[in-house]
Amino acid sequence: MALYWQRFITWDFNPFFKTIFVTRVYFEPHAYVKKLRSEIISHLKINNKVKVVESNEEECDVKVVFCPIVSRAGTDIDVALSRLTREKPTIMIVLHHTFDPEHIAPSSSSWDIENVMMMVDVLFHEDSGLLKCSNNNKAIERAEHYLQKISQPQRVVNMLAVISAGVIVSASVFALKKRDKLQKKIIYLYLYFKWMRHFNMFSWRESTDSDEF
Known part of the structure; x- marks a missing residue:
């Protein structure tokens, strides 16, 4: 009986189960950008292609860390990188403070390491949070694509199918x-x-x- 049940729940065309893609993410706490951190997490969780689940540092699939630029971009990024381990894939969100949504921030992509480290540059203001601009949209899309790339398939109950079957x-x-x-x-x-x-x-x-x- 157990064998038949196992085959039933792993059957690809089983209407009562569906496959979703899940990425367990550890979001580094950061007191300086606490509100902005919550805003970025909300944006990443809206992604329809992958389910983002908050996790602890030991069990996560990827880490998301934050690097506010307070002096010089290169210096602040080097300091942030020095405290990181390379055990898990990491997304570093580099935060550039500005009023101008059209501001062209220096790119941090030169610090990218394939399958290990990805840098995204985000514009923000301490009062209004994330600026509404194409630069931030592209940055969030890059982060979402990275989370999708390392996601893991997971079988879950298709509640819509179960409810429909119950009604029938x-x-x-x-x-x-x-x-x-x-x-x-x-x-x-x-x-x-x-x-x-x-x-x-x-x-x-x-x-x-x-x-x-």
């Missing part, structure tokens, strides 16, 4: 009950009319016989 079964049971009730009514009516017909015929014969005498 309930409707079928209800229809069968109604059919059974209708059949019973038809049988009762048949027996009733048969009995009445028999009674009427008996009465007619009885009255006919009495008239002959």
